[in-house]
Structure formats: structure tokens, C-alpha cells
Amino acid sequence: xxxxxxxxxxxxxxxxxxxxxxxxxxxxxxxxxxxxxxxxxxxxxxxxxxxxxxxxxxxxxxxxxxxxxxxxxxxxxxxxxxxxxxxxxxxxxxxxxxxxxxxxxxxxxxxxxxxxxxxxxxxxxxxxxxxxxxxxxxxxxxxxxxxxxxxxxxxxxxxxxxxxxxxxxxxxxxxxxxxxxxxxxxxxxxxxxxxxxxxxxxxxxxxxxxxxxxxxxxxxxxxxxxxxxxxxxxxxxxx
Amino acid sequence: xxxxxxxxxxxxxxxxxxxxxxxxxxxxxxxxxxxxxxxxxxxxxxxxxxxxxxxxxxxxxxxxxxxxxxxxxxxxxxxxxxxxxxxxxxxxxxxxxxxxxxxxxxxxxxxxxxxxxxxxxxxxxxxxxxxxxxxxxxxxxxxxxxxxxxxxxxxxxxxxxxxxxxxxxxxxxxxxxxxxxxxxxxxxxxxxxxxxxxxxxxxxxxxxxxxxxxxxxxxxxxxxxxxxxxxxxx
Numbered sequence: 001x002x003x004x005x006x007x008x009x010x011x012x013x014x015x016x017x018x019x020x021x022x023x024x025x026x027x028x029x030x031x032x033x034x035x036x037x038x039x040x041x042x043x044x045x046x047x048x049x050x051x052x053x054x055x056x057x058x059x060x061x062x063x064x065x066x067x068x069x070x071x072x073x074x075x076x077x078x079x080x081x082x083x084x085x086x087x088x089x090x091x092x093x094x095x096x097x098x099x100x101x102x103x104x105x106x107x108x109x110x111x112x113x114x115x116x117x118x119x120x121x122x123x124x125x126x127x128x129x130x131x132x133x134x135x136x137x138x139x140x141x142x143x144x145x146x147x148x149x150x151x152x153x154x155x156x157x158x159x160x161x162x163x164x165x166x167x168x169x170x171x172x173x174x175x176x177x178x179x180x181x182x183x184x185x186x187x188x189x190x191x192x193x194x195x196x197x198x199x200x201x202x203x204x205x206x207x208x209x210x211x212x213x214x215x216x217x218x219x220x221x222x223x224x225x226x227x228x229x230x231x232x233x234x235x236x237x238x239x
Numbered sequence: 240x241x242x243x244x245x246x247x248x249x250x251x252x253x254x255x256x257x258x259x260x261x262x263x264x265x266x267x268x269x270x271x272x273x274x275x276x277x278x279x280x281x282x283x284x285x286x287x288x289x290x291x292x293x294x295x296x297x298x299x300x301x302x303x304x305x306x307x308x309x310x311x312x313x314x315x316x317x318x319x320x321x322x323x324x325x326x327x328x329x330x331x332x333x334x335x336x337x338x339x340x341x342x343x344x345x346x347x348x349x350x351x352x353x354x355x356x357x358x359x360x361x362x363x364x365x366x367x368x369x370x371x372x373x374x375x376x377x378x379x380x381x382x383x384x385x386x387x388x389x390x391x392x393x394x395x396x397x398x399x400x401x402x403x404x405x406x407x408x409x410x411x412x413x414x415x416x417x418x419x420x421x422x423x424x425x426x427x428x429x430x431x432x433x434x435x436x437x438x439x440x441x442x443x444x445x446x447x448x449x450x451x452x453x454x455x456x457x458x459x460x461x462x463x464x465x466x467x468x469x470x471x472x473x
Contacts, residue, residue: 055375
């Protein structure tokens with residue numbers, strides 16, 4: 001893989017918490033493509049995402065992000081369960097902008113414009129004055145995506161963004177994820193939803209018991225998985 | 240039993256007649272307690288948030304001490320403040336003893352730990368929910384503490400109310416440091432104690448009824464604010 005195609009190098013990553021080794025020697029180079037991390041419950045997918053973002057400190061190993069135009073990439077994250085603050089939808093986005101070194105010194109009107117743009121991107125500009133926490137789960141997740149998108153990240157980490165949503169909301173969120181990816185943001189998606197992974201991902205990382213069991217381009221993974229756990233997972237025998 | 244009825248009748252007459260002495264006592268009570276609550280709200284919420292969000296050596300001990308301080312005996316606090324403010328004490332030169340200022344200090348010392356301990360619990364519960372999201376946005380430490388105080392503001396109203404309830408009902412500490420001087424430091428609770436001992440039951444009962452009405456009114460208001468906020472902000 002050419003260096004310019006690299007997104008991040010994960011070198012000897014281990015994570016141990018409460019006597020359980022959630023990551024057990026992750027070594028890989030993720031490409032700057034649409035990446036999906038799949039695997040059964042407890043495989044360590046969400047822990048890996050948190051370690052990549054810096055929310056968890058690895059017991060061993062290094063996360064080395066490839067620079068984007070000579071600067072370290074800006075990494076944002078969206079969680080399975082969106083947490084919105086007790087303020088309006090627009091103010092939730094503005095709050096995130098005010099925390100960012102890049103935007104915090106901008107005038108309030110500019111921040112409002114940015115928030116409106118991001119909310120329009122997820123189809124929620126008409127709800128910008130509503131309190132965030134009274135929206136439906138799907139709408140809250142879209143606000144969370146808008147909040148992350150407004151930060152103009154180079155990389156967006158998504159941890160099961162559709163896991164708690166009904167089919168309609170799942171389709172809406174999936175559409176937004178495609179749009180964000182199309183805007184040039186590198187996305188690493190953890191999901192249990194094989195359909196979404198199949199439609200979205202170009203590159204698949206399959207994890208089992210804290211290790212990478214298999215890694216390949218998406219069509220190859222879905223048509224001819226090489227590892228036994230991946231085969232069992234795709235056949236529905238491994239949940 | 241007739242004296243109870245007569246006392247109640249007299250109390251209602253006093254409360255509704257706009258008796259200047261009565262209203263001066265009520266006004267001073269509110270002034271002292273609300274000032275103490277306002278000061279304790281700032282100190283208590285900030286301390287509670289710091290302990291809730293912070294991770295530092297001795298944090299568990301700090302939580303135990305905060306919780307224990309909720310049960311500080313008022314007369315002991317009154318005695319300590321008396322010693323500090325008395326002419327021979329380290330703060331005697333301030334001349335605060337037997338003034339409303341001394342009563343504010345005593346009430347502050349009594350309710351700041353209550354507000355700190357209860358707000359710590361409220362904010363820590365919120366921190367469990369918000370932590371990953373805030374940290375992912377680069378917010379931690381003081382920024383997270385202030386965000387959580389704002390986001391839990393409606394729950395904290397109930398906490399402040401608990402502090403106000405304690406302050407309004409307190410008699411031992413303010414009696415010691417205020418001296419229950421008529422027209423200067425006489426508040427509802429000390430007046431009730433005095434008038435009862437003198438046998439002026441209508442005035443004591445009138446003050447008691449008004450005290451109850453104030454506490455009930457404030458609780459009702461806090462409940463309404465909380466219900467409205469849950470509907471409005473989720």
C-alpha cells in the first residue's frame with residue numbers, strides 16, 4: 001500500500017480492562033477507503049474504535065495516523081447511543097464547534113451558519129430550534145452526525161450508528177453516512193448490520209476475540225471469506 | 240383544646256393583617272437564607288462538579304467527607320462560627336457577631352456541604368452518560384464540569400431547594416451567632432422558639448404557618464420547573 005493511501009497504522013495494540021483482554025495484538029494498516037469493522041459481540045470492535053480515537057489508552061501498542069496535508073488528521077466519533085445536551089439542536093452543534101480549536105474563535109453568526117449547513121446536510125435544519133433530547137432516536141443520531149460533520153473531520157469513526165434505530169431511521173442514517181463519505185471524509189464504521197457493511201464498505205476488517213481474524217476487500221470478504229469465524233459469522237452461526 | 244383554636248385564629252389574623260413586626264422577621268429570614276443559599280449554590284455546585292468529574296488522589300475520602308458533612312450539627316457549626324467571630328476570635332475584628340452577616344456565614348457552612356454532596360451525585364450520574372461524548376469533543380476537566388452543571392440545572396434546582404429548606408428551618412446556629420436580637424437578627428425560627436417560650440402562641444403559630452407556606456410554595460415551584468423542563472428539554 002502506498003503511504004498516501006494509508007489512513008492509520010495500528011501497531012501491536014492491546015487493551016486490557018477488568019481482567020479481560022479486549023484487544024489482543026492488533027497489527028494492521030487501514031487504507032484510506034471506506035472501512036467497516038465486523039465481528040461477533042465481544043470481538044473488541046468498539047474498544048478498537050475507542051482506542052483509535054484516544055478515548056481509551058491501550059495497554060500496549062501505538063495508533064499512528066497518517067498525516068493529511070502535513071497536519072495530524074482531525075478525528076471525530078459518533079456513538080451507538082447519541083448523547084445530546086439539554087439545549088436546542090442548533091446549540092448542540094454550536095457547542096461542538098466551540099470546543100474545536102479550529103472554530104472556537106469564529107464569530108457567533110459564523111458558527112450558526114456552520115451549524116445550519118451541517119443540519120441541512122442531515123435534513124434537520126427545520127428542527128434546529130427544537131430541544132435536542134426530545135427528538136426521536138433516529139433524529140438524535142442525525143444530529144450527532146451533523147455535529148461530527150460540522151467539525152470538518154478528516155476521519156469519522158462510527159460505532160454502531162444504526163444499532164438502536166428502526167428500519168426507516170436506519171436508511172436515513174445510512175444515506176447520510178454515504179454523503180459524508182462522498183464529501184471526502186474517511187470513515188471507519190463498526191457495525192453488526194451486514195447489509196450496511198456490504199453496501200458501504202470497500203475494505204473489511206473482521207475481528208474475533210480481540211484479534212483480526214481476517215481483512216480483505218469487501219467483495220472478496222462477502223463472497224469468499226477466508227477464515228472459519230468469518231464464514232460462521234456470515235452464515236449467522238456467530239452472533 | 241380551645242387554646243389551640245384561639246391561637247390559630249390569632250395566627251391567621253396576624254398573618255393577614257400585615258403586621259409590620261411579623262413581616263420584618265419574614266423579610267430578614269428570607270434575606271439571610273436566600274443569601275446563604277446563593278453563596279452555597281456557587282461553592283457547592285462547583286465543588287460537587289469538581290469531585291464528580293475530577294479524578295484525583297483522595298477522591299473517595301472527599302466523597303465520604305462531603306456526605307458526612309451533610310449531617311453537621313447546627314449548634315456545633317454555630318459554636319465554631321461564634322468562636323471565630325467573637326471579639327477574641329481570629330475574625331473578631333470584622334465585627335460580624337450578632338449581625339445577619341454572621342447568620343449567613345453559619346447557614347452557608349451548614350448548607351454548602353449539602354449542596355456539594357447532592358450536586359456531586361446528580362452531576363456524576365450525568366457524567367456517566369456524557370463522558371465519552373464530551374471527551375470525544377475534547378471537553379474534560381473544568382469545561383466538562385461547567386457543561387454538566389448547566390445541563391443538570393433543573394435537577395440542581397431541587398438540590399438548592401434542599402439547601403434552602405435546611406437554611407430556613409435552622410434555629411440552633413443562627414440563635415448562637417445572631418443572638419435573636421429583636422429587629423436586628425430575629426428570624427422566623429428563632430422568633431418561634433422565643434414566642435413559644437414566652438407563651439405568645441398566636442405569633443409563634445403565625446410564623447410557623449408562614450414558614451410552612453414558604454417552604455411549600457418553593458417546593459411547588461421547583462416541582463413545576465422540573466416538570467416543565469422535562470417536557471421542554473427532555
